[in-house]
Amino acid sequence: xxxxxxxxxxxxxxxxxxxxxxxxxxxxxxxxxxxxxxxxxxxxxxxxxxxxxxxxxxxxxxxxxxxxxxxxxxxxxxxxxxxxxxxxxxxxxxxxxxxxxxxxxxxxxxxxxxxxxxxxxxxxxxxxxxxxxxxxxxxxxxxxxxxxxxxxxxxxxxxxx
Amino acid sequence: xxxxxxxxxxxxxxxxxxxxxxxxxxxxxxxxxxxxxxxxxxxxxxxxxxxxxxxxxxxxxxxxxxxxxxxxxxxxxxxxxxxxxxxxxxxxxxxxxxxxxxxxxxxxxxxxxxxxxxxxxxxxxxxxxxxxxxxxxxxxxxxxxxxxxxxxxxxxxxxxxxxxxxxxxxxxxxxxxxxxxxxxxxxx
Numbered sequence: 001x002x003x004x005x006x007x008x009x010x011x012x013x014x015x016x017x018x019x020x021x022x023x024x025x026x027x028x029x030x031x032x033x034x035x036x037x038x039x040x041x042x043x044x045x046x047x048x049x050x051x052x053x054x055x056x057x058x059x060x061x062x063x064x065x066x067x068x069x070x071x072x073x074x075x076x077x078x079x080x081x082x083x084x085x086x087x088x089x090x091x092x093x094x095x096x097x098x099x100x101x102x103x104x105x106x107x108x109x110x111x112x113x114x115x116x117x118x119x120x121x122x123x124x125x126x127x128x129x130x131x132x133x134x135x136x137x138x139x140x141x142x143x144x145x146x147x148x149x150x151x152x153x154x155x156x157x158x159x160x161x
Numbered sequence: 162x163x164x165x166x167x168x169x170x171x172x173x174x175x176x177x178x179x180x181x182x183x184x185x186x187x188x189x190x191x192x193x194x195x196x197x198x199x200x201x202x203x204x205x206x207x208x209x210x211x212x213x214x215x216x217x218x219x220x221x222x223x224x225x226x227x228x229x230x231x232x233x234x235x236x237x238x239x240x241x242x243x244x245x246x247x248x249x250x251x252x253x254x255x256x257x258x259x260x261x262x263x264x265x266x267x268x269x270x271x272x273x274x275x276x277x278x279x280x281x282x283x284x285x286x287x288x289x290x291x292x293x294x295x296x297x298x299x300x301x302x303x304x305x306x307x308x309x310x311x312x313x314x315x316x317x318x319x320x321x322x323x324x325x326x327x328x329x330x331x332x333x334x335x336x337x338x339x340x341x342x343x344x345x346x347x348x349x
Contacts, residue, residue: 011310013345059345076233095226095233096310097342120227128223135219 003156004087004103007055008123008143011097013063015055016137017144021156058101062091080112092116098123114160122151167242171250174229181254185280192296196285203293210295214302221252222307233311237336238262240313241269244304244334253277257332270320273330284324291326295319304334312340 008017069079081090088108092100092115100115100123126148127133133142192210199205229247234240241259250256255277261270278297284290295301301317308315314337321327 012343056345063345094223095231096222097312124223124227128220135216 001108001161002105003160004105005054006103006152006156007058007099007101009055009059009062009099009101010137012136012138013059014138015059016140018055019152058089058103059099062089062099062101066091066093080110090115092119094119111160114155118152118155122148122155126151164242164246167239167246168250168256170229170231171247171256174247174251176228176251181277181280185277188278188299189282196290196294201285201287201289203290207293207295207298210298211302211305214299214304215306216302217299218303218306218308219310221303222310225251225307237266237269237313240308241271241334245271248307268333268335271332271334273332276323276330279322279324279330282324295322296324297322297330301332304332309340312342314338314340 003021005018005020007015007019010016065079065082069077078093079091081088083089083106085106087103088106090102090104090108090111092112094100098119100119102111102115104111126145127137127143130142130145130147133145137143191213192206195206195209196203199209225248228251231243231247234243245257245259249271255273255275257271257273259269260272262268276297278300282296284294284296295318298319301319304317305315315334316337317332317334319331320333321329321331323330
């Protein structure tokens with residue numbers, strides 16, 4: 001299983017953390033020539049976007065989807081993941097309105113539990129409980145701490161792959 | 162969710178414990194220092210305690226959710242049970258009684274039979290502390306901060322305190338409004 005990227009959005013709809021593991025297909029990797037494997041260039045005519053735009057698009061998507069799901073299925077309903085032909089987007093939202101989003105390859109199993117574990121064991125432990133980090137994280141302040149980053153890295157490489 | 166289910170969650174959620182006296186003494190020291198810093202201006206001390214509590218509450222709620230694993234409450238009555246039987250139970254190991262509901266279900270009281278923050282405490286005998294200082298006022302702030310994070314704006318204050326010579330320690334909690342989801346800022 002491959003994890004492509006991971007985002008956290010806070011209750012103010014701001015992206016407070018983002019992380020990517022693999023270069024986007026057909027971006028810079030293709031141009032450097034010799035080492036680029038054919039598989040990587042599969043993305044077609046995708047333009048290189050600023051990562052900032054990516055997170056806004058992801059937020060817009062999950063926000064609308066979640067609202068639609070609640071309208072149809074009641075206030076307690078929530079979506080877990082959706083698939084495209086290229087990736088699978090996994091979603092977990094806490095009662096405090098923090099949203100965890102992970103993009104993986106299409107064959108991956110449900111990541112709901114994994115995202116919940118990231119919240120409970122990594123986010124709460126290393127970000128929320130750090131007494132010197134601010135309570136809110138405008139611009140990602142306080143989430144970008146070493147403990148959180150390292151444990152997330154470990155979690156994704158060891159546990160998920 | 163029934164209130165007995167809330168009690169069960171409160172009983173079964175295990176968290177690391179610290180010595181109760183350490184908490185009592187630490188909290189007492191904070192209050193004493195505030196009284197000193199603000200020259201026994203007890204209104205101001207109450208305000209500062211509430212503010213500190215608010216900041217604690219905003220973090221504590223995440224720990225609460227992570228440990229207890231509970232989801233969103235369906236109504237304010239359920240929220241009250243959650244606070245009393247799960248929240249206070251796992252963090253302070255007490256379970257205050259929820260009572261005195263208003264008919265619109267938006268206000269209730271928490272009656273504390275025991276209050277670990279106030280063990281060993283005797284209010285200063287300066288003729289004012291007994292009428293002005295709410296010793297455990299930090300708890301009001303904690304509730305306000307914690308509930309704000311789960312989209313409830315509330316107001317909380319103490320109405321009586323055994324430390325002041327009252328028969329009970331009672332906190333009044335009122336729901337002001339449910340907070341709407343914030344939308345992402347408009348694109349330029």
